[in-house]
Amino acid sequence: MKKILTLVVCLGLIFATLVPSYAEENAESIQKSDSEVGEVFNLTLDEAIKIGFEKNADLEIAKLELEKAEVVYKREIRDVRDMERNVDLIFSRDPITGYRAEDAAINKVLVKNGAMRRTVELNHNAAIWNVAIAENSLTYKIKKSYYDTALSYEQLKITRENFELSKKQLSIGELRLSVGMISKQQLLGLQLSLSQAQSQLDGATLAFELQAMSFKNLIGLPMDTQIFLSDPIAISSYEPIDIDKSISESNENNAMLKMSRERSELSELNFEAIKVKYPDITYRYREEALVVANAKRSAEQVRTAVEMGVRSAYLNLITAEKQIATFKLAVQQATEALRIAELSFELGQNTPTEIAQANINLMNAKKSLAQQIHAYNLALLDFEYSTGIGK
Template sequence: MIKHAHWKKRLAVALTGGLLMLNTVVALAAPVELTLEDSIAMALNSNPAIKMTDADRKSAELQINVAKGGHLPALTVAHSDNFFHSGADADTDYATTVSLGVNLYTGGKTESDISSAKIKLKVADSAVEQSKQKIKLDATNDYFTILQTKNSLKVSQEAVDQMEVHLKNVQAQYAVGTVAKSDVLRSEVELANNQQALIKAKNAYDLAVSNLNNVIGLPLDTDVIVKDELKHEKYASTLADSIQYALTHRPEALQADYSIDVAKEAVKSSKAGKLPTVSATAKTGWKDKDFPGADNNTWSIGLAATWTPFDSGVTNAKIKQSDSAVVKAIEQARQTKDTVQLDVRQAYLNMSEAEKRIDTTQVAVEKAEEDFKIAQVRYSAGVGTNTDVIDAQVALTTAKNNYIQAMYDFNTNKASLIKAMGVPVVEVKK
């Protein structure tokens, strides 16, 4: 009896634990509702590419301290233990030296190194921004792809529903002998085709959700509910204004100009090889035959100047190399800015083209809906054909998908334009 009660208690505990685990799984599987801003914020906070560029920026920031070290004093401590043996004689020698040195003049090399390091930090800053803009565009495109496939899925479901209703009407008329068997068969084939399209639409939607999850850092199988809709919000700026903005804000354009500045600083650094260097040193030391060598203290203070008036043309060659690097940087900057202008122009024109399609496809949807209704009525009245209804239904589905595609193209090309212009990313902390 006791064993029976104990068995019941263990069963109750197991069932309770199972229910708790089930509830946990259900809670974990709850859909995640996201706006476009939510998706962008999550992508910015989780994407590895941004973290890598942040690490590069930190390295560039520390390089400024490295360059500044050329102007700062350096303290060096040296100790040596020596054992001497000559014939039957052996001896030991312990020595400690402490020296303090500072470069007083380096011909401008240290100043150039510091300036170059500061410019490279600006390059790193723009690289971080560039990475953020790329991630924002990826998240935006994936979010709009979900909206597109979601609407296309709805259209495919409507097509299946419409053809099912039509098939029932055809079967009813065939049952009373008013239409031929071919009408039933053709309608069944069209329904099967629409069902195939629905399956593909569902798969495209699932893939779109997985792609967004991958960008924003969620498990790939997370069920996402997008809260926004495809909208048509006009873009106000002209093409000329957009290009001008890009040339002064796009990270790639800024980096190209910074590269010219870095190359010019390298020329200054190379020219420093023609100038003398001056340094100051202060030394003190101890040397003795007993460890740690604390007796026999000596000290000295001095200035040292070094100049190499002739180095077989090595410095001149380095200067010419640096000059060539400046020319290359200038040409690369021009090429980069041409590419920036082309990117802006392409995105702007693609956006404008899609915007024009929005109005025409919207009218086409209205006309197709009216045509489909008329075809249904005519067929029911016996004055229209089954082919008229099927063709009208196909035309309606095509018109709706064309409208969805136009809205998607407008929004994604607008996002590409914003990226091509280099509009800064405003982060929203979640």
């Protein structure tokens, strides 16, 4: 029986020495994975956006489409100017012009009421807006991915802190065992806690590495690039918000809303031209009237959607901001609970299981606070983009 007990003690002591050793080796492997061969980038958020813009294929295609649209616009606007200068001659009823009488009359009105010019300008503006939207969308994606990566790294640090704390508690437990202050069973509990902390650290490391790869892929960096984020996860500040002013800005800036309004107005100008030749009893008249009604409804639906986007983004921002204080209190409470648990353990009044649970509670409270700050930053990001050209 004594031999069995001696074997158990020896195994416990061996395990106690192996676990910290494995943890240290793993920590070194994390550093090695962070410092693989490749260029090193210390990235601020602005620098990440700059790099992303230099390498993004979608943005490059949108710019090429704009260049193509510029060529078309110059040709078409020149034709429109010719029509405006010679409208009566070009759209005369002379068969030589190639226009039927009905088409000539309608086109003449479309030139005079500005519909032809505005159609050409809308096509050109759409290409300009598409570039702005592509830039806006890419900026948003990079910012979000930067925040996601910062959160993942913060969670890795928190998990690493929990691991180091568990390792420290095991070391203290080994000393207490050597002087007979705790039992072998209690030491095994501390060893189990450290093993669990190691598993959590492994999971957090994997999650960070995957998120870092996703971020590097988005901004166009090689996978072996080593990145350090200069802007840690923190509570971003903002100027006081006037919600009515923000809605007004969104109505002026949103590209989809500007396009839908322009199309609605163009449908009315087109309808005005159709009336020249088609009375209200004809199918063509009623068909165009339906087009006008649908265009107006579509423009109103887009306007409502844009306003709802601003209002919902604002509510999400305010709610997320208020909840941060609650999560801060939870961290304070968990920190104090761990201190009491450690003190009680030293006095022999609780078990390693209670220490382990206190460790986990503190780690989870810190992670929850980091996640809430991240949610707040994303809510602020969404609000800022809800008042712009769109994404």
